[in-house]
Amino acid sequence: MATSRPHRLVGFLESRKNLTGSACGLAGVVLTLTGLAGPYWPVVVAGLYGAGALLAPPERPAPPDFPDPSAQLEEVRGDFGRLRGYLADVELPPAAEERLAGLTGLLAGLLEPGWVAEVLAADPEGLHAVSRAVRQDVPEAVDAYVRTRWWTRLTPGQEPPEAHLERQLALLRGEAERLADRLRDAEARRQESHTRYLEDRSEH
Template sequence: MATSSGGGRTGGRVLAYLESPKNLAGGACGLAGLVLTFTGAAGPYWPVVVAGLYGAGALLAPPQRRAPPDFPDPSAQWEEVRGDFGRLRGYLADVELPAPAGERLAALTDRLAALLEPGWVAEVLAADPDGLHAVSRAVRQDVPEAVDAYVRTRWWTRIAPGQEPPERHLERQLALLHEEAERLADRLRDAEARRQESHTRYLEDRSQD
């Protein structure tokens, strides 16, 4: 089996070389050498001439280019994050939280929903890899981890009272995540503002020409 597999790989490499630009270019130059041979220009050294022309053609031919990996388009990544956000909201709808934490969570999810709004907002976010990563991390990791840790800790607190209320940590975590989302929104807004200002300067400069 190993010999058969190795032979198959060798045969594949030989076939790939026969179809490669290097072999085709070398063959074309070698054919030119045969033409010189038939016309008598190569003289008695025609094998050397043909081989030399083939080698020169193979060396001058561009190397065969391998296609780069096909990574997902940024818009496809945005669609995946938006789909995960929908599943997250379904999970959060079944979780009971105290009023302060619930309000903070609602404010955070509203901000995330705005950042994941379809249309031109999605185009802006999809064009910002760091921003899309931050939203993806919040949706897929930070928010579910914060809420799940609260639910687990709350159960232990009920059977072992006297510890620090778990909702304090949850409220702080949600506040930090909301601040992070706000900073991202501010950064994207500033980028759009700079784009607008740049267009104004362009029109002003053009009007002076």
């Protein structure tokens, strides 16, 4: 508490209200020295200071500095590289391996540096979906399979864990494909809009 008081005092002294009020109060001192304020100069100086403090714009705290979409995309790309390193050390059944390869190939295409990634970076929902798949959904699906497979070996007869893994990977692949379709449709609409613009311009 003791250390916060000096900070508050310094903050007030540097505030817009105090600086504006001080400037107006200084004008009151000038009026006093020129004899225009008369015997009521303390009231004039205090009044001008208060008026200046009231007229000063309020202090505005700086908004949080969040990373821009391109920086977020670069972070996701780095996490995707770490995910691929993790997946390379996991042994999966052939069917699940094939589905995983299709999913990671699609994610790699979306994250590949270039204009496609720029389109993804401009789509907050799409970038969130890819980030969630890379950082949560895929590693969780694979890790759950590895853990469950060990228990299944102790208690055989249960539903094979690879069946769940294959379904999960198929669902994630479907989400990634729908995202790619949506981004493609956005580019197609952009192309169509440019065609209409050129057609309208040629008619005038």
